[in-house]
Amino acid sequence: MRLRLVPQDTNWDFFKYRTATFGVSLVMMVASLALWLTMGLNFGIDFRGGTTIRTQSEQAVDVGVYRDAIAPLELGDVSISEVFDPSFAADQHVAMIRIQAQDAQESVSGDTIDSVEQALQGVDDTIRFTQVESVGPKVSGELIQTAVLAVAAALAAILFYIWLRFEWQFSVGAVAALFHDVLITIGVFSLLQIRFDLATIAALLTIIGYSINDTVVIFDRLRENLRKYKTKPLQDVMNLSVNETLSRTLMTSGTTLIALIALLVLGGDVIRGFVFAITWGVIIGTYSSVYVAKNIVLWLGVKRDWSKPSDTTGNQFANIDA
Template identity: 85%
Template sequence: MRLRLVPDHTEWDFFKYRTLTFGVSVVAMIASVIIWIVVGLNFGIDFRGGTTIRTQSESAVVVGEYRDAIAPLGLGDVSISEVYDPSFAENHHVAMIRIQAQGDQESVSGETVDQVLAALKGVDPTIRFTQVESVGPKVSGELIQTAILAVCAALAAILFYIWLRFEWQFSVGAVAALFHDVIVTIGIFSLLQIRFDLATIAALLTIIGYSINDTVVIFDRLRENLRKYKTMPLIGVMNLSVNETLSRTLMTSGTTLLALIALLVLGGDVIRGFVFAITWGVIVGTYSSVYVAKNIVLWLGVKRDWTKPSNTGGNQFANIDA
């Protein structure tokens, strides 16, 4: 017997409360923007400026002990991560310590660096600093601009691709869903004051890719069913398409979440923000694929005079669990 997350044939009405679900999405986006403006983001060192210190020691790096030793210095946002390299000798252990800019200073002062070194020597007497680099506010501002451009470029490329492959209504729906995912994710980061850094930008780009993948799968089945059921109302064809791909959607999202939750619980502080963003994005992206993208397509409507033959290539396994 095969394990099935949903029955072989479902007839759930996903658009019964389409006005309510779409309204919730709009409210969530507006609330996220307001929180973003009022509360602001908890920018990490990448966007706020600071100093990066590369350490080397003969003993293994214990991130928790390093963090406990530096905490009494009151330096604010401190990020510590171990560096792995196959070329390192057995007694060659390296860590990267990033400390946010202190006050109006572009970098951490030499006195503060000496205090950090003294604190870490209490944990490991063999530790030494091999490299100290600073990132000023100007560079941080450029990173913010580059991050915004990266997200906007990804959205524009997806808009163009969906427009070419499907119809413009599909393209508008897909990009609206992606905007929803990105804005709501930024809103939750602002609300919970989770550190927002370059890793979070990478997570946002990952969310965009994951969300559009799920949306395109349903769109592809919708296009196929529009050719097959030419007299069925659009809302009926949409419900049919979502039901037919439901098993695939739940299996993909479920297995992805299993891995992400394990990383969220056991991965440690270094990657927690990145993993949380992707975890939240998978949940919101799955929701928006149906209740944002499809609602907009339903509202805009699509032409029904399909003259091309039905092409099911690549879709025959969309409703199979495994």
């Protein structure tokens, strides 16, 4: 007897309240846009500019001790990470310290760098600064433009792919769902003022990939069922398709969330923003695959005169016991 998270043959009406769920999505998108425009984002060093310091010491790097030593200086956003390299000697321990620009200055002043060095030498007298580099606002602005272009290019590529594989209605629904996921995630970051840096952009691209994967699985089953049930109403075929892939959806999302929640709790401050973005993205992406992408396809309608019968009875990954 196998354990199931959902019954084997479900018949839940996911589109019974489609107007309400679609309305909620629109409200969340408008609210996210308003938060973004009014509160802004808490940009990290990557987008705000600042100074990167490379340190070297004979003692092992302790990121927590370094951070506690620098904290009294109140320098704002400070990122500390240890650098590993097989070519390093046994007593060569290297760390990278990134400090945000202070008071709209292009870089951290020399006095501030001296204060940081003295604070770190208080916990490790062998530490020394081997390299100091500054990232100005011009470079940071270019990074923001590049990040926006990366997300836009991902959405455009997915739009083209879905258009070729399915119908244009499917591609519009899929990209609308992805845009919904990205915008609401940005709104949450703006509301909570979580640090927004290049790692967050990587998380947004990961969300896009995860969400479109779930959407395509349901689209695949929907296309097969449309060929199988040529006279059945579109809404009923959609409900059938979502129910048939429900086990797969819950299994994939559930196991992913278990790993992400563990990282969110135990991963530390350095990766917390990145992990939070992906965790939220898995939840909102699973929701949008049904209540945004499928709602738009249902509203636009699809062609029903399929010329060829389906070669398969279903996607091999759609009926996983969960």
